[in-house]
Amino acid sequence: MSPSRDASFLPASPARRRFVQGLALAGVAGSGLLRGNALAMTPAVLSGHDFDLAIGQTLLDITGRPRPAVAVNGQVPAPLLRWREGDTVSVRVHNRLPNVPSSIHWHGILLPANMDGVPGMSFDGIAPGETWLYRFTLKQSGTYWYHSHSLFQEQAGLYGPIIVDPLQPPPYRYDREHVLLFSDWTDLAPDALFRRLKKAPGYDNLYRRTATDFLRDVRRDGLRATLAERGMWGRMRMTPSDLSDVNGNTYTYLLNGQPPAGNWTGLFRPGERVLLRLVNAGAMTHFDVRIPGLKMTVVAADGQYVHPVSVDELRIAAAETYDVIVEPTGQDAYTIFAQDLGRTGFARGTLAVRHGLAAPVPAVDPRPLLAMGDMAHGGHAGHGGQGRHRTGHHDTTGQAHAGHQAAQAHAGHDGHGGHAPATPRGVVHPPTEAGNPLVDMQASPTGPRLDDPGIGLRGNGRRVLAYADLRSLFEDPDGREPGREVELHLTGHMEKFAWSFNGVPFASAEPLRLNYGERVRIVLVNDTMMHHPIHLHGMWSDLEDAQGRFQVRKHTVDMPPGTRRSYRVRADALGRWAYHCHLLYHMEAGMMREVRVEEAA
């Protein structure tokens, strides 16, 4: 047995923790030690049609200890690539890493499968010393990003922003723009972090409730209620403080490559409309971003225009991007504050009229605890794979019938074309979950909870963005009702740090087959207590509202615990495409599938 998931440990390095929070809270500006051998500053900008990117090893000093990192052209984050819609770009990627293959995936960019940069699906990866020529035509505009799809290189620094300038002027005006690229940095070698997660998945779950908390809860709620609540968690063998697998105990959160004390600063002139292009390049982190004193008007999500919505705060899941407009005026400096979902740390920067300024940095919010309701754990949903499942309901058998999805489509599959996917019905779990040693929990979420700002963000007095606020500026570009529905459950085992779709890890899963040209509804059901930002390569994920109507076009759909969400996919890109949770270590632990789009013959 592994050391218990909720083992109550203090940070391995309290000094670093103090560094991450204390120094920043004191508002102390960064010193030279924050600057690495790599240029960890605002990313350099490369634009044009032809690009040369050299992937190489470098040393990066974020915490006072220079550590190996993977850089592009010597930079972490990698340079900002500025493209133009309609252009054909050529990117020569040179792998100068010693002895390790590498790759670059252009996240959210529509392109031919062999340009997608996923080793084992799009190509064989870029061997050390070799160069791969990426060449594709941009069919879209907006804010995107790129990262390695090889092993853990993304965690080690291989990520950078992409801006595709539109051919038509955008439906909003701005005077200036900044990229805000958030990420998480660890001094650990990323593969060592993965091994640690396998040994001790609860290593970072420091805030397990103690005997003292128990007494406090007894005084507050009474003994019976407290015991009942503790009993539920006890029977599940889980802890409500377990919000994210890796948190500020391990990570230093970065904004444009700078830790909080580095205080990355973006300039503005009072009265300007500033477009901020937010990118979450974190490997395992959801950030809750706000700029105290400023409203953020969200104008695009995942690169695609949305009806403007004005908020105080937004949660950006791993791999998502948001474009927001702020109009700073009246203050010389505003803090950009991005706390992690678990409230264990934050990334921070400043918008200021000149360099060297800082505004007060807020404290992180109180740490939330998961409630049973957060996981749609009604108390009778079976755990441990003993849950009810109606056999023969092929809808949910992505694995058992993975090879037959197409068959199902046309063999009387449950494709209620126009019906709302969210039609409440009993949750049916795929048979592959039953008794599966890799599935520690099953939930019974019945709805998408699109209007829920999320755990830790409810009722905080701020206007927080929810998915329900996001509406594409355009109507459903495809317009067809889905011809069939594929339901996949997000599954995992917390103590084994095993993650999967339908209880079947990537290594033993069949591809999910789509027919070229068809429109499919993918229904995701989160059977775990973790968030999973699910990313489909090569095609858009057109998120549906609770009534099953097209709502917003995305490339990454976050799946909080307790949700059942659906989106439409237009299978208009032939090839083998990766489909996975964008929490890097969840993907590596098996929460990934190949989606294969083939001509139907």
Next chain:
Amino acid sequence: MKRLLPMRILPAILLVLPPGVVPAAAREGGHGDHRRPVSAQPASAVHDHHAGHSGAAPRPSAHDPDAGHAEATSAAPDAPGHGHGHGHGHDGHANHATTSHGAHDHAPAPAPAQAPHGTHAQRASHAHVTHDDLAPAATPPHDHAAHAMPQAHGAAPAQPAPREPIPHPTDADRAAAFPPLRHGHAHGGGINSLVRFDRLEGWDADPGTGQAWEARAWVGGDVQRLWLRSEGEREDGRTLAADLEVFYGRGISPWWDLLAGVRHDFAPGDSRTWAALGVQGMAPYKFEVAATAYLGSGGRTALRAEVEYELPLTRRLLLQPKLELELHGRDDVRRGIGTGLSTAEAGVRLRWAATPRFAPYFGVVHERSFGDTRRYRAAEHGQARDTHWVAGLRWWF
């Protein structure tokens, strides 16, 4: 659940049933090479309007309207066969009409269940329309022959085409889509390991000092692991007990592993080997439990069970109660073991998580023996129970 409308459930259930029962042929098709026409399909038909029902664009050959039409017509009578054999849609059947309808009609889904809800019709029709619009080159009206079919099924109005047309793949597109691959997707280690010393402790014995260890380790994947366990005790320079167990372990449910292997005792007495079968895992309320049955030479049997719990007093301080029981199937006088419940050891340890991996602790342990074991021990050591303080270290890597 309560909002479920029967009208919606019924078709859902009916539609759901078929695939469970769906002709094996359709499934087998799914396993095979999807590019190859299945069975008796006329080869000439293969390239043509196969893609239609999926909305895919036909290959260039399909641009010939007459070909498409002819196939549609001629293949129609075969619909039932196609429906079964090709319901999965990968085969190269003559035409979309036949195939999609074959699948819909002849897959076991009862037609009446579909019609009232228009599900089938809707899907079918949109597939066709789709087809048309996807393949602008093939726009000639022949395709409408196919369209007649969905309508004949009493369908809803044909579905609009995608607003953004879906382009025809060219051969270059196809080549780009499926490049030959030499390697699979590289993933992080599938083999992991853990070594954990639960107890490395000492105490003041009388005479001398006592030491004990308990360790377990695993190496392997998420379901199958090789387990090592070892436990032992020394007092006053003498090894009172020491054993090593090696198991093949397999996850049999989310919380339980079944272990099968051997145990070797180095002490007490001459070394001895047992066959071992056990379970270990986490019981509800997070009790860690292990129970192992042993079969030794000459039909000796034994059972060892252990349960422990971790109670966090503060974030650094954990209280760990632990109980271990040993039972034996027959007397073993030389080792001082009697039949039945032979020994029980209960301990409470207070652990300080100095770092995540190293945690020193102290605690109190009470050991006692029962039955004949108690008699033998009393005779040998003059006591059958013992309570002592221990100090130790828990460590994993």
